[in-house]
Each structure stands twice: as structure tokens, then as C-alpha cells.
Amino acid sequence: MKRYIIANWKCQKREVEALQWLDGFLRAYRPVQGREVILAPSFLCLSSFAKRIADSGLPGLSLAAQDVSPYPRGSYTGALSADLIGDYARVAIVGHSERRKYFHETNHEVTNKVAELADADMTPLVCLDDSNMDGQLAALQDSECAEMILAYCPAYALNSNVAEPLDSVARAVAQIRKYQAKYPIVYGGAVRLENAAGYWNLDGLSGIFIGGASLELESFMAILDQCHSPS
Numbered sequence: 001m002k003r004y005i006i007a008n009w010k011c012q013k014r015e016v017e018a019l020q021w022l023d024g025f026l027r028a029y030r031p032v033q034g035r036e037v038i039l040a041p042s043f044l045c046l047s048s049f050a051k052r053i054a055d056s057g058l059p060g061l062s063l064a065a066q067d068v069s070p071y072p073r074g075s076y077t078g079a080l081s082a083d084l085i086g087d088y089a090r091v092a093i094v095g096h097s098e099r100r101k102y103f104h105e106t107n108h109e110v111t112n113k114v115a116e117l118a119d120a121d122m123t124p125l126v127c128l129d130d131s132n133m134d135g136q137l138a139a140l141q142d143s144e145c146a147e148m149i150l151a152y153c154p155a156y157a158l159n160s161n162v163a164e165p166l167d168s169v170a171r172a173v174a175q176i177r178k179y180q181a182k183y184p185i186v187y188g189g190a191v192r193l194e195n196a197a198g199y200w201n202l203d204g205l206s207g208i209f210i211g212g213a214s215l216e217l218e219s220f221m222a223i224l225d226q227c228h229s230p231s
């Protein structure tokens with residue numbers, strides 16, 4: 001199964017800062033067979049990032065949007081539908097606990113977003129947190145997608161220095177597997193250089209989903225250096 005290192009920049013970098021990071025990254029990046037590095041900068045950066053990554057010709061690199069509209073293209077002021085995003089990114093994050101907490105995203109919206117992404121032949125990166133995970137998984141059960149990535153992201157660990165212990169992540173993965181057997185699962189929540197390899201090597205996980213530690217190019221490259229083995 002393919003393995004993933006996903007960088008979620010949230011609402012952090014201006015375009016000029018993001019492009020500086022990307023230029024340094026493209027100089028330093030070494031592809032690894034079977035590993036995909038997915039960058040999720042702000043929407044404003046997707047177009048310029050897509051062009052630079054395509055121009056670089058480097059394999060194993062792709063882009064994710066941090067959200068997507070639950071509606072198709074149409075009269076929805078402020079929204080970005082899956083097919084509009086699909087010109088630049090093949091993946092979109094949905095159901096992140098920050099979206100649930102600050103933007104009141106519901107399971108129903110998450111399933112609508114997943115359906116929109118499936119219609120656009122895109123890959124939903126569906127976040128599951130530790131509160132009501134069974135409800136989140138049950139809501140997803142009828143969602144049909146050619147490809148999906150599930151991200152276990154316990155809310156208490158996000159933006160903290162308290163990553164979830166490996167044995168507890170392994171239990172969450174087993175729980176997720178009861179509902180969803182076929183899609184890859186990644187872990188997110190306080191992943192840092194000190195603990196990244198532990199998650200990377202944990203049985204049942206297909207990769208890591210990194211927030212804060214992906215913002216500095218040096219720490220992100222150091223994590224990439226540690227997480228290169230095939231599954």
C-alpha cells in the first residue's frame with residue numbers, strides 16, 4: 001500500500017512565504033518509491049504550487065486543498081466546489097476537528113463533501129477525531145469512493161506537544177478498521193521529529209499528517225529523512 005506524509009499548513013503562511021518554502025523544498029526533496037508527499041497550503045497557493053510542482057517534474061508530490069464545498073458548482077458565494085479545486089489538487093481534507101469546532105462542520109456536511117469529491121474523481125482525506133469516532137465512521141459507511149485516506153487525529157493532540165501514545169493509536173486504527181477495511185489510515189496530532197518514525201513504523205498506519213512541524217522546512221525535511229522506508 002502507498003504511504004503518505006501530509007503537511008497541513010492551516011491558516012499560516014502568506015503566499016510569498018509559502019513559495020519560498022516550496023522552492024527550498026523542491027531543491028532538497030528526494031523522491032522515494034511508494035511514498036507520496038502531499039502539501040496542503042492555503043487555497044490561495046494551490047495554483048502557483050501546482051505550476052511549480054508540475055514544472056519540477058518531480059514524482060511522488062501532490063497537493064491537497066484544506067476544505068471543499070459540500071455543494072456542486074453554482075450560486076454559493078464564497079464556496080469552492082470540488083471540480084474547481086480539482087484543476088489544482090487531487091485531494092481535499094474534510095472533517096478536520098478545527099473545521100468541526102470553529103466552523104460547525106457536521107457529519108452530514110462531511111458526507112456531502114465526500115460525495116462531491118467522489119463525483120469529481122478526487123480523494124477525500126477524511127479526519128476522524130477521538131470524540132464520537134463511531135458516529136463519524138457510521139456516517140461515512142455509505143460513502144463510495146475509488147480512493148479515500150482516513151486520518152486519525154485526536155483533537156486533544158492537535159497543536160499540542162502531547163502526541164497520542166503508539167498503543168492507543170493502534171487501538172484507534174483497529175476501531176476504524178471495523179468500519180472501513182480498505183482505505184489507508186494516517187495519524188495526525190503533535191507529530192514531530194522526535195516521534196515521527198514511531199508512527200511511520202507502526203503496523204496498520206500508512207503515514208503521518210503533520211501540522212506545526214511542517215511549517216519549518218528544516219524540521220519537515222528532517223522528518224522526511226526518517227520516514228522513507230517502504231511499507
Ligand SMILES: O=C(CO)COP(=O)(O)O
Nearest residue numbers: 008158159188190211212
Ligand atoms: O492538525 C493536524 C493535522 O491536520 C496536526 O497538527 P499538529 O501537527 O500541529 O498537531
